[in-house]
Amino acid sequence: MEQIDLTVIWAVIIAFGIVMYVLMDGFDLGVGILFPFAPDESSRDVMMNTVAPVWDGNETWLVLGGAGLLGAFPLVYSVFLPALYIGVFLLLAGLIFRGVAFEFRFKANRSRYLWNWAFAGGSTIAAFAQGAVVGAYIEGFETQGMVYVGGPLDWLTPFTVITGLGLLAGYALLGTTWLIMKTEGELQAWAYRLTTPLLLAVLAVFAIISIWTPLVDDYVRERWFGNIRLLWVLPAMALVCAWLIWQGVRRRQEGIPFVATMGVFVFAYLGLLVSKWPYVVPPDHTIWDAASAPGSQLFLLLGVLFVIPIVLAYTAWTYWVFRGKVRPGEGYH
Amino acid sequence: MELDPLLLSRIQFAFVVSFHAIFPVFTIGLASYIAVLEGLSLKTGDPVWEKLSRFWISVFAVVFGMGVVSGIVMSFQFGTNWSNFAQASANFLGPVLSYEVVTAFFLEAAFLGVLLFGRDKVPRGVHFFAAVMVAVGTFISSFWILSANSWMQTPAGVELQNGMFRVTDWGEAIFNPSFIYRFLHMGLASFLTGGFVVAGVSAYYLIRGRDVAANRRALSMTLWLLLFLSPAQLFIGDMHGLNTLEHQPTKVAAMEGNWERASGVPLLLFAWPDQDAQENHWEVGVPKLASFILTHEWDGEVPGVAEVPREEQPPVGIVFWSFRVMVGLGLLMIGFAFYGLWLRLRGRLYDARGFLQGLRLMTIAPFVAVLAGWFVTEVGRAPWVVYGVMSQAEGLTPSLSGGMALFTLIGYVLVYAVVFTAGMYYLTRIIQAGMSEETAAEPSGGRPKRPFSAAHTPFDETAESAR
Numbered sequence: 001m002e003q004i005d006l007t008v009i010w011a012v013i014i015a016f017g018i019v020m021y022v023l024m025d026g027f028d029l030g031v032g033i034l035f036p037f038a039p040d041e042s043s044r045d046v047m048m049n050t051v052a053p054v055w056d057g058n059e060t061w062l063v064l065g066g067a068g069l070l071g072a073f074p075l076v077y078s079v080f081l082p083a084l085y086i087g088v089f090l091l092l093a094g095l096i097f098r099g100v101a102f103e104f105r106f107k108a109n110r111s112r113y114l115w116n117w118a119f120a121g122g123s124t125i126a127a128f129a130q131g132a133v134v135g136a137y138i139e140g141f142e143t144q145g146m147v148y149v150g151g152p153l154d155w156l157t158p159f160t161v162i163t164g165l166g167l168l169a170g171y172a173l174l175g176t177t178w179l180i181m182k183t184e185g186e187l188q189a190w191a192y193r194l195t196t197p198l199l200l201a202v203l204a205v206f207a208i209i210s211i212w213t214p215l216v217d218d219y220v221r222e223r224w225f226g227n228i229r230l231l232w233v234l235p236a237m238a239l240v241c242a243w244l245i246w247q248g249v250r251r252r253q254e255g256i257p258f259v260a261t262m263g264v265f266v267f268a269y270l271g272l273l274v275s276k277w278p279y280v281v282p283p284d285h286t287i288w289d290a291a292s293a294p295g296s297q298l299f300l301l302l303g304v305l306f307v308i309p310i311v312l313a314y315t316a317w318t319y320w321v322f323r324g325k326v327r328p329g330e331g332y333h
Numbered sequence: 334m335e336l337d338p339l340l341l342s343r344i345q346f347a348f349v350v351s352f353h354a355i356f357p358v359f360t361i362g363l364a365s366y367i368a369v370l371e372g373l374s375l376k377t378g379d380p381v382w383e384k385l386s387r388f389w390i391s392v393f394a395v396v397f398g399m400g401v402v403s404g405i406v407m408s409f410q411f412g413t414n415w416s417n418f419a420q421a422s423a424n425f426l427g428p429v430l431s432y433e434v435v436t437a438f439f440l441e442a443a444f445l446g447v448l449l450f451g452r453d454k455v456p457r458g459v460h461f462f463a464a465v466m467v468a469v470g471t472f473i474s475s476f477w478i479l480s481a482n483s484w485m486q487t488p489a490g491v492e493l494q495n496g497m498f499r500v501t502d503w504g505e506a507i508f509n510p511s512f513i514y515r516f517l518h519m520g521l522a523s524f525l526t527g528g529f530v531v532a533g534v535s536a537y538y539l540i541r542g543r544d545v546a547a548n549r550r551a552l553s554m555t556l557w558l559l560l561f562l563s564p565a566q567l568f569i570g571d572m573h574g575l576n577t578l579e580h581q582p583t584k585v586a587a588m589e590g591n592w593e594r595a596s597g598v599p600l601l602l603f604a605w606p607d608q609d610a611q612e613n614h615w616e617v618g619v620p621k622l623a624s625f626i627l628t629h630e631w632d633g634e635v636p637g638v639a640e641v642p643r644e645e646q647p648p649v650g651i652v653f654w655s656f657r658v659m660v661g662l663g664l665l666m667i668g669f670a671f672y673g674l675w676l677r678l679r680g681r682l683y684d685a686r687g688f689l690q691g692l693r694l695m696t697i698a699p700f701v702a703v704l705a706g707w708f709v710t711e712v713g714r715a716p717w718v719v720y721g722v723m724s725q726a727e728g729l730t731p732s733l734s735g736g737m738a739l740f741t742l743i744g745y746v747l748v749y750a751v752v753f754t755a756g757m758y759y760l761t762r763i764i765q766a767g768m769s770e771e772t773a774a775e776p777s778g779g780r781p782k783r784p785f786s787a788a789h790t791p792f793d794e795t796a797e798s799a800r
Contacts, residue, residue: 077420147731148730
């Protein structure tokens with residue numbers, strides 16, 4: 001047990017699960033956020049069809065993450081959820097509404113507009129709530145021992161509202177670049193038009209977080225302005241990706257913007273992780289404080305190591321089967 | 334009045350889990366039925382089996398989807414409302430609940446898609462195999478969930494260190510003393526639920542004279558099944574009760590409405606338990622029968638609720654009456670199964686309209702019985718969340734206020750009301766649309782899809798047909 005630190009392995013697994021979730025559910029939430037602004041109803045059909053085959057597979061990562069946290073880092077589970085109580089409810093309610101709307105919209109005729117609203121509203125609320133969770137994580141949690149002792153709305157601050165809006169813009173950006181890749185004609189042109197303003201909004205939020213956080217958080221300032229210069233590769237790479245998106249839109253490239261947006265997310269996410277490492281319930285608790293017993297981590301690891309490759313293979317196969325453009329009138333329903 | 338976060342959280346959990354439980358208890362039974370249909374279809378090549386299987390797969394898809402949606406909420410409840418309990422029990426419950434998720438994942442990734450959409454894309458044997466694996470998978474999922482619940486009822490294989498349970502023996506913890514009884518009881522309950530729904534829907538079609546050949550066969554085979562399973566459930570239920578008597582005597586005392594330890598205790602058919610007075614009003618009972626059932630001796634000793642202090646007593650009225658609802662419906666199910674046999678022997682099974690109408694109404698009975706049963710076991714262990722070790726109050730999230738709990742309680746009620754009204758409405762439409770239409774509307778692509786898209790019935794009328 002001394003040679004291999006199970007806790008670090010689990011931190012990597014959970015971090016991987018979260019980034020998989022953010023990237024994959026991100027673009028289909030983004031499509032939902034963009035839904036009310038779509039050019040017309042037939043565009044909405046196409047938009048939904050681009051994500052229909054994959055969205056529920058995307059959300060399974062969230063469930064695996066939630067269960068994995070309880071198994072491997074129970075303190076995260078038992079501090080985050082009470083602290084974000086109202087936000088978690090909004091997140092779940094949003095995800096449920098959009099999931100059900102997804103299924104019923106295709107089968108509905110007269111009531112279709114209601115499901116449109118449920119889909120867009122649910123996606124927007126879920127995205128904002130997730131962004132607020134990120135903000136709350138950056139700000140930290142008031143704990144005594146192993147227990148959250150803050151108030152019910154501590155998570156809702158000007159800062160978390162900004163991160164919430166930031167993630168909303170980020171997911172919408174994933175949505176437009178996904179649509180650029182998956183559609184053509186008028187809908188694609190619309191997606192191109194929206195991409196640059198959304199990119200600027202995302203960069204603005206990044207700038208605010210990057211200036212604000214080191215100012216209020218000594219630990220983060222020490223980490224970034226200490227002696228590990230190599231860290232600056234991460235924001236630099238994020239900026240390179242942002243530039244690639246901008247170029248891609250100008251040159252009407254179809255695949256680069258989406259891949260580069262994922263790059264922006266990955267590098268920003270890594271930047272966030274190194275800012276806080278090894279604190280998982282900031283400001284007081286590290287991953288080792290939050291870990292469950294080694295026997296429990298090991299027991300769960302066996303099953304997860306068995307199933308993750310299968311899920312990844314299945315996911316890859318699904319995306320391969322559904323590769324290519326989605327055209328009006330051709331769906332999976 | 335001060336809002337009590339503990340009471341509100343208990344109500345919220347009861348509400349969320351009750352709504353969720355309806356769906357898996359049905360899909361577990363139905364998955365096995367579909368596997369049987371697929372097996373018969375493979376063996377005999379008779380198209381009737383395939384027709385039945387196609388129809389029930391489309392129902393399964395929608396119910397499974399709703400089970401998944403409502404299950405997402407469940408996996409966060411422990412953290413939001415019961416964080417102290419989650420933190421304390423995470424070393425055991427975390428891995429066990431995660432294994433349930435892992436199982437469900439594996440299922441979805443590997444076999445569900447083949448079952449729902451692969452009929453014409455894979456060899457028939459493979460499709461049958463997928464059906465069997467989905468059925469097995471639902472049981473593996475319930476294995477983990479019931480292990481977790483049973484451990485909270487009869488904790489074993491752990492020791493408490495610094496406020497956290499540490500697992501000392503995984504085998505003892507997973508196969509804790511009440512697990513096997515609960516698993517069998519719940520497994521049979523799932524089969525009974527699936528059986529009564531299939532019987533009820535078949536009866537509905539037979540009354541309408543639709544797809545008579547297929548529905549006669551479905552009714553016949555499910556009634557044979559129910560004939561054996563409904564009495565078997567009485568037997569398993571009795572064993573489960575004896576196990577509870579050993580480990581949770583107070584719960585059994587509440588089920589019997591017995592306040593003081595005594596011998597020769599009557600089986601109460603009616604009573605109004607009064608927790609304040611610690612006695613019953615208006616008792617009507619069969620002398621000595623409770624003693625006989627519980628100890629298999631007429632003068633056997635039965636524990637009393639009042640043996641434990643007031644603050645460690647469960648609310649007797651709820652437990653007492655839920656138990657009677659469950660047992661009453663169970664006996665009614667046995668009655669229907671045997672009446673069906675009697676009609677069959679006289680060759681009148683498919684023409685007895687009264688019986689068929691009764692079966693139609695009985696569709697809801699197993700759901701009510703299952704919920705009542707869970708009310709018995711969950712309310713009956715109050716005030717404990719981990720029996721005898723951690724109380725519900727100790728398990729509650731410390732930062733939770735009554736207002737927050739009320740907010741989300743109302744929220745979940747609203748969300749579920751919308752979602753499940755839509756879901757039940759859609760299921761009704763699938764059943765009204767019937768089997769023939771379902772067979773006609775065959776999916777065109779062999780690509781992976783989500784559960785709901787296995788059903789093809791429109792959600793509402795088109796603008797034209799509504800006019």
